[in-house]
Amino acid sequence: MQDQARLAELRQKFGREPAAPSEPTAERTPREAQPRFRGLESGHRACQGCGEALAARLVMESAGPDVMVANATGCLEVFTTPWPQSAWRVPWIHSLFENSAAVASGMEAAMKAKGQNTKVLAFGGDGGTYDIGFQALSGMLERYHNILYVCYDNEAYMNTGIQRSSSTPHAATTTTSPAGKERMGKRHLKKDLLSIIAAHHIPYAASASVAYPQDLQRKVRYAMGIDGPTFLVVHSPCPLGWRHASALTIEVARKAVECGLFPLVELERGAVTNIMPIRQVRPVTDYLKLQGRFAHLTRDGDPRAQEERDHLQALADYNINVFGLAGDGDDPVDTSGITTVGRGGPLAGRPQ
Amino acid sequence: MREALEGSQAIARAVSLCKPDVVAAYPITPQTHIVENISKLVAEGDLHTEFVSVESEFSAASVVLGAAAAGARAYTATASQGVLLMAEVLFNIAGMRIPLVMTVANRAVSAPLSIWNDHGDSMAVRDSGWIQLHAADNQEAVDTTIQAFRITQETELPVMVCMDGFILTHTLEVIDLPEQSVIDDFLPAFEFNRRLDPADPKSLGTLVDPGYFAEVRHSHHAAMQKALSVIKDTDSAWETATGRACGGLLTVEGDPGAAVGIVAMGSTVGTLRAGMAHTPEAGPAKLIKLRAFRPFPTQALIEATQGLDHLIVIDRAISPGLGGILGTEIAAILADVPNAPKIHNHALGLGGRDIPETIYADLIEAIKDPDAPLIFDADMAKLAPEDR
Ligand SMILES: Cc1ncc(C[n+]2csc(CCOP(=O)(O)OP(=O)(O)O)c2C)c(N)n1
Ligand code: SF4
Numbered sequence: 080m081q082d083q084a085r086l087a088e089l090r091q092k093f094g095r096e097p098a099a100p101s102e103p104t105a106e107r108t109p110r111e112a113q114p115r116f117r118g119l120e121s122g123h124r125a126c127q128g129c130g131e132a133l134a135a136r137l138v139m140e141s142a143g144p145d146v147m148v149a150n151a152t153g154c155l156e157v158f159t160t161p162w163p164q165s166a167w168r169v170p171w172i173h174s175l176f177e178n179s180a181a182v183a184s185g186m187e188a189a190m191k192a193k194g195q196n197t198k199v200l201a202f203g204g205d206g207g208t209y210d211i212g213f214q215a216l217s218g219m220l221e222r223y224h225n226i227l228y229v230c231y232d233n234e235a236y237m238n239t240g241i242q243r244s245s246s247t248p249h250a251a252t253t254t255t256s257p258a259g260k261e262r263m264g265k266r267h268l269k270k271d272l273l274s275i276i277a278a279h280h281i282p283y284a285a286s287a288s289v290a291y292p293q294d295l296q297r298k299v300r301y302a303m304g305i306d307g308p309t310f311l312v313v314h315s316p317c318p319l320g321w322r323h324a325s326a327l328t329i330e331v332a333r334k335a336v337e338c339g340l341f342p343l344v345e346l347e348r349g350a351v352t353n354i355m356p357i358r359q360v361r362p363v364t365d366y367l368k369l370q371g372r373f374a375h376l377t378r379d380g381d382p383r384a385q386e387e388r389d390h391l392q393a394l395a396d397y398n399i400n401v402f403g404l405a406g407d408g409d410d411p412v413d414t415s416g417i418t419t420v421g422r423g424g425p426l427a428g429r430p431q
Numbered sequence: 432m433r434e435a436l437e438g439s440q441a442i443a444r445a446v447s448l449c450k451p452d453v454v455a456a457y458p459i460t461p462q463t464h465i466v467e468n469i470s471k472l473v474a475e476g477d478l479h480t481e482f483v484s485v486e487s488e489f490s491a492a493s494v495v496l497g498a499a500a501a502g503a504r505a506y507t508a509t510a511s512q513g514v515l516l517m518a519e520v521l522f523n524i525a526g527m528r529i530p531l532v533m534t535v536a537n538r539a540v541s542a543p544l545s546i547w548n549d550h551g552d553s554m555a556v557r558d559s560g561w562i563q564l565h566a567a568d569n570q571e572a573v574d575t576t577i578q579a580f581r582i583t584q585e586t587e588l589p590v591m592v593c594m595d596g597f598i599l600t601h602t603l604e605v606i607d608l609p610e611q612s613v614i615d616d617f618l619p620a621f622e623f624n625r626r627l628d629p630a631d632p633k634s635l636g637t638l639v640d641p642g643y644f645a646e647v648r649h650s651h652h653a654a655m656q657k658a659l660s661v662i663k664d665t666d667s668a669w670e671t672a673t674g675r676a677c678g679g680l681l682t683v684e685g686d687p688g689a690a691v692g693i694v695a696m697g698s699t700v701g702t703l704r705a706g707m708a709h710t711p712e713a714g715p716a717k718l719i720k721l722r723a724f725r726p727f728p729t730q731a732l733i734e735a736t737q738g739l740d741h742l743i744v745i746d747r748a749i750s751p752g753l754g755g756i757l758g759t760e761i762a763a764i765l766a767d768v769p770n771a772p773k774i775h776n777h778a779l780g781l782g783g784r785d786i787p788e789t790i791y792a793d794l795i796e797a798i799k800d801p802d803a804p805l806i807f808d809a810d811m812a813k814l815a816p817e818d819r
Contacts, residue, residue, distance in 0.1 A: 089629055147627045149497060160637035170627035172500050173636035174523050178493035181485065185453060185497025185505070186627065188481035192452035192503055197629055215493065218486035 080306065081145055082196055089144040090116060093168055118143035123166035124158040128325025130289045130315030130332060131155050131231040135202070137292050138229055138313070141299040143169055148200045149183040151207030152176035154238045154317075155231060177211040179203045180219035180228060187224045198303060201228045205246035206236040208312075209270050220279040220308045227302045227309045233317040234269070241320040245270040248340065249394065250387040251372045253320070258375035263387050268394070276310050277349040284310040285345040290333035294343065294355065314341045322371025334366040339395035342402050356406020360399060363392045433607050438569040438600045439464030441608070442508070442534055443471075445573040447478040448614045449532075449580045452503035452621070455483040455494035460546045461596035462510040462536040488513035492520035495531050500635060502626035504580065505531040510596055511538035514552040518559070521589075525560030526651070527636055530583040530623060531590075533561075534576065537697065537747075538596040539782040547783020548596040550697070550747040553724075554756050560651055562590040562658055563725040565696040569594075569604045571677045575722075577609075578665045578677070581618050585665070586658045593724075595698040597783070609673055617672050655726040662723050678720055680728035683735050686715035691795060692736055692772060694719040694761065695745040699779065699786060703745075706791025713792035716743075721757075729764050736765065739772035741798050746778040754805055777807035784808055 093116065118139025125132035135155055139146075147170040150156045156173045159166040174182045183201035190197055201219070203212050208230035219226060235253045236242040243256040248269045252258045256265040276284045282305045287295040295313060302309035316332050318325045335341040336355070340363060343355035367373040367388070376391075378384045399405050436444065442465050446454070454473075456466040472478035481498075485491045488509050495505035509517060514535060524531065535553045539545040553563055562582065566572035572594040579590040594600060625633055639647060663679040670676040685707060693703055693716050700720045707716060719735050721728075736742055742765075746755030753759060758776025765771035775798055780786045786808070797803040804811075811819045 092630070093632075145629050147501065147629065157638050160634050162637045162639045162643055165634035165637060167634050168632055170629055170632045171634045172497070172627060173634075174493060174496055174527070175519060178489065178496075178520065181490035181493030182497035182500075184483060184485075184490070185455065185494035185499075185503075186501040187497075188453045188455070188483050188494065189498040189501035189503035189505075192481045192498075214486060215490050218490055221486070222483065 080196070080304065081198060086145050093144050115140045116143040118146070118167065118169045119159065120166045120168060124161065125154070126317075126319050126325070128318040128328040129154070129158075130317060130328050131204070131233055132158065133328070134231050134289045134295070134313040134315045137289070137295050138200075138299050138311075139169065141296040142198070142200060142227065142303055146198045146200050147186055148172070148202060149174070149179045149186060151179035151203035151212055152238070153204035153207055154233075155202060155204065157238055176207055178215050179207060180212060180215040180226075183226045183228070184219050184222065184224045187226050199224070199226045201226055203228070203230055204237070205230060205232045205234055206244045208232075209246045209272050210244050217279065220276065220281050220310070223307055225306050225308070227299070227311065230272075230310070230312040231315045232312050233315045233320060235317070235320050237317050237320045246272070248391070250376060250391060252375065253372070263375060263383050264372075272312060273344070273346065277346045279308075280349040281308045281310060283345070283347055286312045286314070286341065286343050288314040288332045288336050288341060288343060289316070290329050290336060291343065291355070298345065320372070322374070323369050327369060331366070331369050334361060334369065337361045338363045338366045339399040339404055340366060340391065342398045342404055344402055351402065354402045354404055357399070357404045358406060360405055363395050364388060367391070432610070433605055435603055436569075436606045436608075437464060437603050438572060438594065439536070440468050441569055441573050441606045442576055442594070442600075443468030444608055445576045446506050447472050448608065448611060449506075449577055449618055450504065451480050451506040453481045453483065453495065453498035453505045454507065455485050455491045455498070455505070456507050456509065457485055457488045457491045457513060459488070459510050459513045461538055461548075461600045462508045462513070462534065464600065465508045465534060465536065488516040489520060492517040492524065495533075496520060496524050496527075496529055499529045499531040499623065500527075500627055502621070502623050502628070504621035506533070507531070508534035508536065510536040511540055511546075511552045515540060515555060518556055521556050521559045521561060523636075524589050526647070528587045528651070528654070529589060530587050532576065532579045532583055533589065533591050535591050535593045536596040536600045537593050543782075545782040546596075548598055548747075549781045549783070550593070551781075553591060553593045554748040557725065557756065560588070560655070561725065562586070562588050562655070562662070562723070564590065564592050564662070564722055565724055566592060566594045566599065566677070567697060567700040567720055567722075569599050569602065570606055570675070572599055573606055573608065574669060574673070574675060574677050577614060577618065578669055582658070582661055582665050584619065584621060585661050586654060587623075588654055588658055593697065598698045607673075607675070613672055617668065659723070659726050659728060662726075678722050680723040680731050681735060682720045682722070683717055684720070685718040687717065689715040689717045690740040691715070691743065691798065692717040692719055692739040692741070693743045693745065693794065694721055694732075694757065696721045696724060696757070697747065699745055699747065702786050702788060703791050706788040709788055710792045713795045716791075716795065724757075727760065727764075732761065732764060733768055736772055742772040742774050743794050743798070744774055744776045745794075746776065747780050749778045749781070749805065775803070776805065777803065778805055779807050781806065
């Protein structure tokens, strides 16, 4: 558990007073008037509408301030720390692309050795998590380090210019899985990382989405309270790589959940303990048609496009079946502004 | 206290005396006994450290990086393939100026697969920006390991202590391990000013554009040069504390009036010393034992070679297509020195090829042979004619 006295001290030093939001004044921008800890400051160099930047800000608000971060190479690292500037208000280190879980393991070992209980966070993109950093992550989970690992999943290597990763959805185009006469985008499936994480039987693993900030933050808070390895994958649209308007980030993320392609689930010790039910399931085409990376799938009269759309629909249906996502009933704790997706499942009543 | 200890066991005990907060390592021959002995010390409660048994050398290096960045005294050890697997992290540790210590139980690099000694592994990361110190015997390896913890703290440069695999790591010798109180006086508590600390948050390892990169490299190079005096002073302080020194940057022994000099690193020095004593008919030589390979003690080497007609430089690794590594570097250093000795560069003992005492006489004899091969002890008879 985190040291409450130390938390209060750090909040006092770096955070905003934990009072109700106050009205912005000439001296206080709306942002400053918010009663939140700002571990990731504004003013960094992310693209407009970057889902990853939003996700990281939300994670830091709920996790900070008594934390330290190990960040893998990728967009989040690059856009937040062009020397001599840094957008981080917590101790933060970037080493390499594939070792954030191992660097974090060392930081956590140091905290243990020194009898401190600052919580260690490890951040990586999907490339740094599903692919090149996967071994280090598995080692970290197996050794049971007290670390919250957050994967910001924008479904491709964005920092190097939108190349496919093992998290890129089937049939999506990237610069290394383009559509052409012979190809309909990525030929392989999105890796089911959460199941692999679950096989480590860690205390807590979950998926979240920037479209559901309160749900995301609840998951972060829950993970922060656990002494042991926890894992969160956050679906984070990338307007540049997914080719959608910057203003549509939240809508795109929400539709991914609503069609079943990105299920929001929680697992404890490897077993599913909670899901976010979808009250009104949408067809995957509602999601696909918003994004340029799937443009080749929405061409009329192309039988291959139809086939791939059916394929993606089948994948979404599979998720809906496996996790029992098609739900109904009242929202136990609704997410602001969202009317079509509710939260429930066996642990819905659990303290937030 | 004097005890008969295997080299690896002695290193484990020396590390333990330095009270590291975090140790992370992955087993590889001939380093394995070091990790095993440390694990045993931890299991018996003789060493209180967070021992992180990682899933690869890549993670071992990453763990000690993270631990030291978070303010912990950290240690790791590896060899050969492990050094190469770590390579990316090693450059990163040095570039970030993270203080920590690593033992390299020097071993050849595959292919062909060989578990035996040469310096191909540590040479492969020669330009990583680490301090590299070579131990000539196990007492030196122990003393240098302890000194390394002080040097790394003072310079904010990571230190690699290189010891010949098997020849040193697996040899039982009488070792003098200092009392804990001696170490406690010699080695200040670990402090790292840039450590990750929520009360004073810093960002480490940020992106640097072309406007700053050259300056970072400049200051790293400058720090390495300043480290020359730190290495020397630390050895002097050690001598004051224990009555024993390791030879600072380099030492010169043998006949001070000799016209021939021999430069070597690691256990080869002992072999040459014995050869010199047992085959006096081969003629006298000045034996230059190089302890600091990085930073390179350029000035000290120039002074040590003054007055020599011939300088035999022994490498235990080669850069294929060029020649010996140490030999090439020393040739470059002496290029502008007036009356510099003629350099005869040979590689010996690659992949564990035994170096006999008779090598001393053979090397001196080979000065007369302009066609003496680079890999001095390669047996041409074993090669197809077109490969000779
Ligand atoms: C060993 C290594 N290989 C390749 C790279 C180049 N590289 C840097 S970031 C990156 C992709 C990052 O993708 P992801 O982890 O998905 O993060 P994103 O940028 O999408 O947030 C790549 C390939 C590298 N830095 N290191
Ligand atoms: S490329 Fe994508 S992930 Fe990277 S900063 Fe831009 S929007 Fe964010």
